[in-house]
Amino acid sequence: MTNKVIIVGAGVFGITTALALWERNYDVTILDPGPIPHPLASSTDIAKVVRMEYGADEQYMAMVEAALEGWDRWNTEFSQPVYHQTGVLMVRRTPMNSGDYEYESYQTLLKRGHTPQRLSADEIAIRFPAWKPETYVDGFFHQRGGYAESSKVIVELLKAGEERGIHYQTGHVVDRFIERDGHVTGVRTRKGDKFEADIVVICAGAWTRVLIPELNNVMKSTGHSVFHLTVPKPDPFTPPHFSVFTADITSTGWYGFPAINGEIKLGHHGPGQPLHPINDKRVVPDSDREDLRNLLRDTFPALENAEIVYSRVCLYCDTLDEHFWIDYHPEKQGLFVAAGGSGHGFKFAPILGNLVADAIERKANNWLPRFRWRELDLTKTGEEAARYRGEHVDNASGA
Ligand SMILES: Cc1cc2nc3c(=O)[nH]c(=O)nc-3n(C[C@H](O)[C@H](O)[C@H](O)COP(=O)(O)OP(=O)(O)OC[C@H]3O[C@@H](n4cnc5c(N)ncnc54)[C@H](O)[C@@H]3O)c2cc1C
DSSP states (O other): OOOEEEEEOOSHHHHHHHHHHHHTTOEEEEEESSSSSOTTSTTOSSOEEEOOOBTBOHHHHHHHHHHHHHHHHHHHHSSSOOEEOOOEEEEESSOOOTTSHHHHHHHHHHHTTOOOEEEEHHHHHHHOTTSOTTTOOEEEEESSOEEEOHHHHHHHHHHHHHHHTOEEEESOOEEEEEEETTEEEEEEETTSOEEEOSEEEEOOGGGHHHHSGGGGGTEEEEEEEEEEEEOSSOGGGSTTSOOEEEESHHHHOEEEOOOBTTEEEEEEOSSOEEOOTTTSOOOOOHHHHHHHHHHHHHHOGGGTTOOEEEEEEEEEEEETTOOEEEEEOSSSBTEEEEEEOTTTOGGGHHHHHHHHHHHHTTOOOTTSGGGSSOOOOTTOOHHHHHHHTTOSSOOOOOO
């Protein structure tokens, strides 16, 4: 008998999980308020960074190595290329040193046989002319990486799901579970519709903790600003003169993309604003606009007065250890969660579905133990939190 699965949420977690489960002969229905891509979903955007660099963390690098093979494959299978290999430039305002995110990433790339190119201040200025000379004095460029056009990816995956017979039900906000003897047997929506299933998979991104309030102890949602600027002269902001970059991200928080249709996107990673996904308004803070202008002045002088044509607050759904949350609920049989890691999850799209499907089928997978249901304590901050994450470097988990 075919197992029926309800997936709540049609972001990148939901749709890739649906496709992987369909391949394994499940009968899959996805519920989402719609439209898909949903305007408030984290997956919805013009671009997301695809980078291998995760400090000294080899598991994530290995996962991105596998994901990149998937991005190359999707580029040939989809109706249009969605992954663009511009390379990734990671630079610092001070020399790279042991323990830095950039230094550790560089060393881990070498260790795994990759060929990043270390760059001095002069080499940065010659090779990437839009960058203000002398501000950034050390770093590296790694050709294997770039960005994915994330909303286009969702549209392509949606189409693939429709062709295969995955059922999409839009116009539905799930607001409670149907439970029998400690077993979740389906969901109810705000309109009162009922959907029954053998397994309910919550892929609701930042809204996950609303549906499963017991996760409030371990999951938080924070707002992060994103800006699009018009580029007066695109050439210096176009590959090979410009690539996906992080601009001393540990101290400035800024990362960005080459010009896409005459616009450049910059995003700010950092603690963000704690925001409830439903109750709080998403307002870009003035301090982020000021910070952006300061960055532009110091980094890309040609953009100092560039017009901001679009801005947005996008929600991370993060755990204190910044790792995904992929497991069955320990007390409610039939209820499964696939979320978290929301500052950096999109790049894994080509491998996410199978990762989640392996966990649903309780199949052995070397990457999964880290993402199991676990005890965390969100009250820990600063160094204590870093120790808690078992880290010696900031893995710059945003983007
Ligand atoms: C500012 C920002 C920048 C980022 N940059 C990068 C990057 O450069 N590279 C990278 O790899 N990752 C990046 N990420 C992370 C990446 O976007 C996320 O990891 C990923 O998109 C999360 O996908 P998701 O499916 O979990 O959630 P979402 O995409 O948010 O999808 C959740 C879905 O659930 C639906 N939903 C919610 N509640 C309900 C309900 N009650 N009933 C039914 N449906 C519901 C929503 O409508 C939505 O469609 C970034 C995130 C942010 C916020």
